Amino acid sequence: MAEPMRxxxxxxxxxxxxxVLMNHPxxxxxxxxxxxxxxxxxxxxxxxxxxxxxxxVLNADIGPAVSKNPFLGFKVKGAKAGDKVxxxxxxxxxxxxxxxxxIG
Amino acid sequence: xxxxxxxxxxSAAGASAVAVAVAAGLLKPTQALAAWNKSAxxxxxxxxxxxxxxxxxxxxxxxxxxxxxxxxxxxxxxxVEVSSxxxxxxxxxxxxxxxxxxxxxxxxxxxxxxxxxSTRIKMGQTxxxxxxxxxxxxxxxxxxxxxxxxxxxxx
Numbered sequence: 001m002a003e004p005m006r007x008x009x010x011x012x013x014x015x016x017x018x019x020v021l022m023n024h025p026x027x028x029x030x031x032x033x034x035x036x037x038x039x040x041x042x043x044x045x046x047x048x049x050x051x052x053x054x055x056x057v058l059n060a061d062i063g064p065a066v067s068k069n070p071f072l073g074f075k076v077k078g079a080k081a082g083d084k085v086x087x088x089x090x091x092x093x094x095x096x097x098x099x100x101x102x103i104g
Numbered sequence: 105x106x107x108x109x110x111x112x113x114x115s116a117a118g119a120s121a122v123a124v125a126v127a128a129g130l131l132k133p134t135q136a137l138a139a140w141n142k143s144a145x146x147x148x149x150x151x152x153x154x155x156x157x158x159x160x161x162x163x164x165x166x167x168x169x170x171x172x173x174x175x176x177x178x179x180x181x182x183x184v185e186v187s188s189x190x191x192x193x194x195x196x197x198x199x200x201x202x203x204x205x206x207x208x209x210x211x212x213x214x215x216x217x218x219x220x221x222s223t224r225i226k227m228g229q230t231x232x233x234x235x236x237x238x239x240x241x242x243x244x245x246x247x248x249x250x251x252x253x254x255x256x257x258x259x
Binding site: 015019026028030046047052055056057058059060061062063064065066067068070071072073074075076077078079092 | 140141144145157180181182183185200203204205207208209210211212213214215216217218220221222223224225226227
């Protein structure tokens with residue numbers, strides 16, 4: 001389940017614009033399988049955290065109402081080109097993933 | 105399918121991030137699930153959801169901008185962008201009021217993160233999207249209606 005995720009971080013003035021794309025089905029747990037009529041068990045990301053050079057900038061709790069393959073954008077003031085952005089997530093089954101990028 | 109995904113896929117940064125992610129994924133041991141605010145996300149109405157994340161009686165504010173389409177053809181993917189000029193923002197929560205479980209996400213901001221969150225959400229039906237901003241121990245709110253032609257929650 002450790003599918004890659006992608007980060008793009010660019011500077012716009014003195015603000016770093018960070019965009020993250022995570023690969024995840026984000027099953028709500030309320031959808032039924034069309035063939036069997038059984039509920040498809042929920043499987044969604046619950047927490048996303050982001051750090052810049054090791055310091056926390058974002059700590060998000062998200063629910064199943066975030067779209068499949070979640071996109072998340074945020075902006076950080078005071079970051080510089082060359083700083084390292086690290087983003088990680090955990091889902092409701094305990095799966096996790098993380099990745100890192102350099103602000104360019 | 106969507107332009108951003110294409111761009112991210114194309115970018116060189118994207119390619120190198122993949123390698124890092126794979127390495128990190130292999131090296132990190134699986135840990136127990138951290139505390140997640142289950143009660144707030146399972147709340148069936150806006151009031152309970154807000155109470156679950158510790159917010160009561162937010163005041164209306166014109167300093168919060170919600171950017172979302174007026175009409176969303178596909179409720180499964182509704183782009184939402186919340187930005188605010190309020191000073192000292194510590195958190196932004198996004199709710200789709202008429203979803204069975206209204207709370208979409210609660211984003212805690214720290215260390216220079218500005219009052220801006222952009223994401224994509226699912227909406228079951230036409231509803232107000234509500235943003236609640238916490239700053240300096242107070243909370244502020246604003247809402248925008250999005251008409252949904254095809255719902256995105258189950259079915």
